[in-house]
Amino acid sequence: MTSINLVEKALLVSIQDDVTDTEIMELQDTLSNRIARNDVRGVILDISALEIVDTFVGRVIAQLAGISRLLAAETYVVGMRPTVAVTLVELGMYLPEIRTALSLTHALSQLRRE
């Protein structure tokens, strides 16, 4: 199950590889409302659970990152596996709007600096 937790004022969203359409719509709602309501420093999308990725999941990542950026939250994607990066680029999804960090620790320390 995809989950949202608060870690050091950052919303940590963990995306699982069995994420469904319904779950994503709920996630978009929850995420956008919490960003608008809370005083959150940023959003971290953890995709370390994803072993493979397709255009559907790629679009999910792009959309969630896009929403939080539009709502003025710093957004990082962490835990991207090498194969996932290769596949995304091969699919033509360069995701220019997202910032990546190697790990959750890196993302948190970058958010702390801002």
Add this chain to the structure above:
Amino acid sequence: MTSINLVEKALLVSIQDDVTDTEIMELQDTLSNRIARNDVRGVILDISALEIVDTFVGRVIAQLAGISRLLAAETYVVGMRPTVAVTLVELGMYLPEIRTALSLTHALSQLRRE
């Protein structure tokens, strides 16, 4: 009615949801002329009056932000509702060229820092 006001040397443009084609062309003219003429620090597009958004309004935001950016004015979009962010991204409008701020206060303090 869509209006333009000067707040701390920033042009504050409030976009209403009944904005028309004619109004937008006037707005583009007024905005570009005032940026070119005045010593303005930046432009703030306030879209808090927008409860829903479509591709037309999305393009209006992108165009106004694009014009002021091309004329070297820092541009912020403020007051975006969660549902508006979700819709824009679902419509594929990631608006990569715009900077958003949660509120007018945030946008003004960011403009002061520059």
